[in-house]
Amino acid sequence: xxxxxxxxxxxxxxxxxGGSVRDALLGEPAGDRDFVVVGSTPEELTKRGFRPVGRDxxxxxxxxxxxxxxxxxTERKAGRGYRGFTFHAGSDVTLEADLxxxxxxxxxxxxxxxxTLIDPFDGRADLQRERLCHxxxxxxxxxxxxxxxxxxxxxxxxxxIAERTAQLCRDMVSxxxxxxxxxxRVWQExxxxxxxxxxxxxxxxxxxxxxxxxxxxxxxxxxxIPQAPQHHPEIDTGxxxxxxxxxxxxxxxGLEERFAALVHDLGKARTPAxxxxxxxxxxxxxxxxxxxxxxxxxxxxxxxDLALLVGEFHLQAHRAETLRPATLVRLLERLDTFRRPRxxxxxxxxxxxxxxxxxxxxxxxxxxxxxxxxxxxxxxxVSVRPLLEQGLTGASLGQALHQARVECVRRxxx
Numbered sequence: 232x233x234x235x236x237x238x239x240x241x242x243x244x245x246x247x248x249g250g251s252v253r254d255a256l257l258g259e260p261a262g263d264r265d266f267v268v269v270g271s272t273p274e275e276l277t278k279r280g281f282r283p284v285g286r287d288x289x290x291x292x293x294x295x296x297x298x299x300x301x302x303x304x305t306e307r308k309a310g311r312g313y314r315g316f317t318f319h320a321g322s323d324v325t326l327e328a329d330l331x332x333x334x335x336x337x338x339x340x341x342x343x344x345x346x347t348l349i350d351p352f353d354g355r356a357d358l359q360r361e362r363l364c365h366x367x368x369x370x371x372x373x374x375x376x377x378x379x380x381x382x383x384x385x386x387x388x389x390x391x392i393a394e395r396t397a398q399l400c401r402d403m404v405s406x407x408x409x410x411x412x413x414x415x416r417v418w419q420e421x422x423x424x425x426x427x428x429x430x431x432x433x434x435x436x437x438x439x440x441x442x443x444x445x446x447x448x449x450x451x452x453x454x455x456i457p458q459a460p461q462h463h464p465e466i467d468t469g470x471x472x473x474x475x476x477x478x479x480x481x482x483x484x485g486l487e488e489r490f491a492a493l494v495h496d497l498g499k500a501r502t503p504a505x506x507x508x509x510x511x512x513x514x515x516x517x518x519x520x521x522x523x524x525x526x527x528x529x530x531x532x533x534x535x536d537l538a539l540l541v542g543e544f545h546l547q548a549h550r551a552e553t554l555r556p557a558t559l560v561r562l563l564e565r566l567d568t569f570r571r572p573r574x575x576x577x578x579x580x581x582x583x584x585x586x587x588x589x590x591x592x593x594x595x596x597x598x599x600x601x602x603x604x605x606x607x608x609x610x611x612x613v614s615v616r617p618l619l620e621q622g623l624t625g626a627s628l629g630q631a632l633h634q635a636r637v638e639c640v641r642r643x644x645x
Contacts, residue, residue, distance in 0.1 A: 233344065233345060233346040239279050239293060240293075240300075243268055244268065246326055246341040246342060246343055246344075247342045248265055248266065248330070248340070248341045248342075249333075250265070252342050252348075253337050253338060253354070253358065256355060263298070266299065266300045266301070267300075267341065268303065269303045270303075272322055273289045276291045276300065276302070280294040281300060284299075288302075288320055289302040302320040303324040304319060304320035304324055304332070305318070305319045305328050306318050306319075306332050307319070330349070331366060332366075334370060334380070335363055335366065335396075336357045336364050336365070337363070337383075339351070340355065361387070361389050361390045362390060362392075363384060363387070363390050363391070364393035365399060368399070370399050371399040371403050371406075371408070372408075374403055374408045374409045374411060375412065375416050375420065377403060378416070378421070378437075378446075380396065380436065381424065381432070382420050382427065382433055384435075385432040385433040388428055388432055392436065397440055404441040404442050414528050414529050417446055417528055418529055421528070428480070430477065431477045435473065438454065449494070449523075449524050450493070450494075450497075453469040453497070454469030455469070456469070456499050456500055457507050457508040458499070464589060465589060472493065472496055472588075475587075476489060476492045476588075478492070478588040478593060479492035481593075482583060484577070484581065486531075487534050487538075487577055488537065488580045488581045488584070491541040491581040492584045492585065494517070494520075494521050494524065494538050495541045495581065496513065496585075497520040497524075497542070498512070498514060498520065498542070499513045499517070514544070515543065518539060518542055521538050522535070522539070537581065540574075540578055541581045544566065547562050548578070548600075551602045551603050551606075552602050556638075556640040556644065557637045559603070559640055560610055560640055563603070563607055563610060564633065568607055572607075579600040579603060582600070583597040586599070605643055609636075609644070610636035610639050613636050618631050
């Protein structure tokens with residue numbers, strides 16, 4: 232692993248750092264490369280054509296490659312939250328001092344231009360023994376590091392977390408440091424974690440260190456809520472939720488489907504305890520919770536919209552083969568699949584993940600999906616033009632269109 236200086240960096244002490252070094256050692260495809268420049272100044276980089284982009288500390292973009300080059304820096308805690316730091320980026324800051332401020336040992340390695348690995352905190356050894364461990368006690372100063380630790384646990388699913396690292400996370404929770412996490416960083420880390428190999432582990436780790444109840448109380452509230460064992464052999468709603476999430480990943484779902492899987496059963500924490508293990512009406516009870524979570528974390532509109540549809544209609548999808556044609560058409564209309572046909576498959580994937588996300592049932596088929604596809608294909612053949620030519624408008628037009636779709640579905644499924 233080497234990199235060559237160019238006319239912009241000739242004569243500078245430049246090191247490749249961070250995730251690209253880690254991934255190269257793992258033999259995985261490297262993503263974006265990041266570099267640290269030691270012993271230089273902002274004026275020197277600007278003179279060489281680098282464009283400053285760092286708001287809080289000196290980060291520059293290479294004028295030709297667009298890659299990030301940051302001046303070596305140290306940091307000191309000066310307030311609450313991940314923004315509560317002051318930075319020093321003088322030419323006297325060493326590479327080792329820069330690496331010491333990083334979160335995990337596996338992210339605190341650097342490579343010189345000649346390929347020499349600089350590894351002052353034994354990150355390579357932790358990669359080999361599959362361990363996630365903090366670099367220093369300063370880990371506890373930045374609550375975002377809890378989210379990053381949980382995200383890496385989701386990506387490297389066989390890695391164990393060092394006990395002292397987990398304890399530092401618990402200390403941050405008890406000290407109230409996690410309360411200062413801002414919505415943008417929570418969603419940024421969470422959305423990346425949802426796309427990892429085993430997304431459920433992100434939430435499991437947060438729960439183990441006590442952070443889930445602070446960051447995502449709606450998810451945390453599901454643990455300990457019983458479900459009917461004849462339908463849910465895993466019984467616990469929180470466990471079921473994480474199983475559904477991993478099923479959405481296994482089925483190839485994107486961010487929208489995985490988020491919908493995560494929040495589809497939030498209403499089960501609001502059903503009366505006297506009814507347990509039944510959860511009648513949990514679909515509608517969950518909708519305000521989904522909306523509130525999305526608003527608080529500033530979740531994307533696409534994720535929110537699919538999550539609300541799955542939350543409200545997943546049980547109807549499970550009963551698709553027993554529904555009357557009129558009910559099937561009404562469901563498809565409520566999903567708005569005739570105007571937005573691309574919405575159907577993400578909905579079906581999330582529902583299939585819910586169906587399969589039960590203990591011992593992950594290999595079961597989900598024929599309801601094909602049943603709904605057949606109904607949708609049949610109903611989509613109806614054209615509105617003949618109805619308009621009959622002079623129908625408004626509610627009369629809508630009712631006639633609905634009835635025509637019902638008849639098409641009836642014939643197709645007969």
